[in-house]
Amino acid sequence: MEGSEAALPGDAEEVFRRLVEEHSRMVFRLAFRLTGNEQDAEDVVQEAFLKAYRSFGSFDSRASFGTWIHSIASHCAIDLLRRRSRRAGWGGSDGALEAEDLPSHRPGPEALARGAEAGAAVAEALAGLSPNERTAFVLRHFEGQTIEVIGRTLGLGDNAAKQAVFRAVHKLRRRLSPLLEAEP
Amino acid sequence: MTRPNDDDLDRRTIELVTSALPVPERDEAYGREVWSRLQPALAQSGARRPSPWKAWSPWAAAAAVAILVTGAFFLGRATSRPPEGPVSVEARRRILLAAVGDHLEKSRRTLIEYVNSGPEGDVRRQRAAAEDLLAGSRLYRQTAARSGEPGVAEVLEEVERVLLEIANGPEQPTAESRAALARRLDTEGILFKIEIIGAHATERADVPVPRSAGVRS
Numbered sequence: 001m002e003g004s005e006a007a008l009p010g011d012a013e014e015v016f017r018r019l020v021e022e023h024s025r026m027v028f029r030l031a032f033r034l035t036g037n038e039q040d041a042e043d044v045v046q047e048a049f050l051k052a053y054r055s056f057g058s059f060d061s062r063a064s065f066g067t068w069i070h071s072i073a074s075h076c077a078i079d080l081l082r083r084r085s086r087r088a089g090w091g092g093s094d095g096a097l098e099a100e101d102l103p104s105h106r107p108g109p110e111a112l113a114r115g116a117e118a119g120a121a122v123a124e125a126l127a128g129l130s131p132n133e134r135t136a137f138v139l140r141h142f143e144g145q146t147i148e149v150i151g152r153t154l155g156l157g158d159n160a161a162k163q164a165v166f167r168a169v170h171k172l173r174r175r176l177s178p179l180l181e182a183e184p
Numbered sequence: 185m186t187r188p189n190d191d192d193l194d195r196r197t198i199e200l201v202t203s204a205l206p207v208p209e210r211d212e213a214y215g216r217e218v219w220s221r222l223q224p225a226l227a228q229s230g231a232r233r234p235s236p237w238k239a240w241s242p243w244a245a246a247a248a249v250a251i252l253v254t255g256a257f258f259l260g261r262a263t264s265r266p267p268e269g270p271v272s273v274e275a276r277r278r279i280l281l282a283a284v285g286d287h288l289e290k291s292r293r294t295l296i297e298y299v300n301s302g303p304e305g306d307v308r309r310q311r312a313a314a315e316d317l318l319a320g321s322r323l324y325r326q327t328a329a330r331s332g333e334p335g336v337a338e339v340l341e342e343v344e345r346v347l348l349e350i351a352n353g354p355e356q357p358t359a360e361s362r363a364a365l366a367r368r369l370d371t372e373g374i375l376f377k378i379e380i381i382g383a384h385a386t387e388r389a390d391v392p393v394p395r396s397a398g399v400r401s
Binding site: 011012013014015016017018019020021022023024025028029032033038045046049050053056057059064065066068118119120121122123125126137141142169170172173176179180 | 193194196197198200201202204205206207208210214215216217218219221222223225226274275276278279280282283285286289320323324326327330331
């Protein structure tokens, strides 16, 4: 339901401005981890707050605003990842995607130039996951979300969500094996 | 040397990924930048919707207007409406309650941290946090008063007074002054009121928006 599209009075807009200012950095971090790309993350931030503004009629304050905007941003990011996958011409099932198939997801020169070899390797390994796997991994292991929340975000049942997390870890482990073996 | 098992490798993989993925930094000003980019889009939000009238012939549109005007006249006699559109009022209430919920929770944490800190507590940070909360508090209190939420406005005012004391307080508060503030929070029931208002806000925000209130889905 997008029930609150009418223009808001000035004071409510000012209140919304504060919510945006307070939560932007958290939303950006989440969006970047999900998309792996700075510009895409910025787009997700913008889209998430715009959707929140238009959907306040459906806001349930049993969750905090932070939880709500987190959920909206996750949905925006997964939509973007899926669109990006389709554009890249990948039509297979989860589990078939290889890193080499999506060169546009690779870390940019900025990440590599930071000299963070492990960081670049991790970014590339994450880029090789399918949209569902990447989202499942980020929500589970960066954001500490439950399987139920992950399933809801991805439109999957609990078992399928759990499988997505499992596959993501398995693929990352395989791709990062040289780094893992080098560890003491 | 024993080979690590699957669970161990999974755990190390997760640790490696979560600790090594670089995330570009965004500084304190980032929220303001996002807002400045967002604001024009919000202003256009309503204007961008395509007009349904464009698809209608002039005669059909005129007939529909006549029916709507007649209907609105009789409906207006039977019902009393607030001066502002109900959707807008609902949106404003929910935005306010969302912000107040977050704000009161942060205020509660700041107050508890301040009164429970020992001499090693970071007073400068605590005062800065109180100062930051004050700006929001004034805005929420005024909005609450204008939005017909006097109870919320009243509690915000009480919390504001305590935050102001912390923000303007000494750089090195004594244990006695912290204990005095703790007693005051207790006797005036400020932390309790914060919890009550939080629960009340939740209840009120959970009231479903009635379909008859003009909500579009």
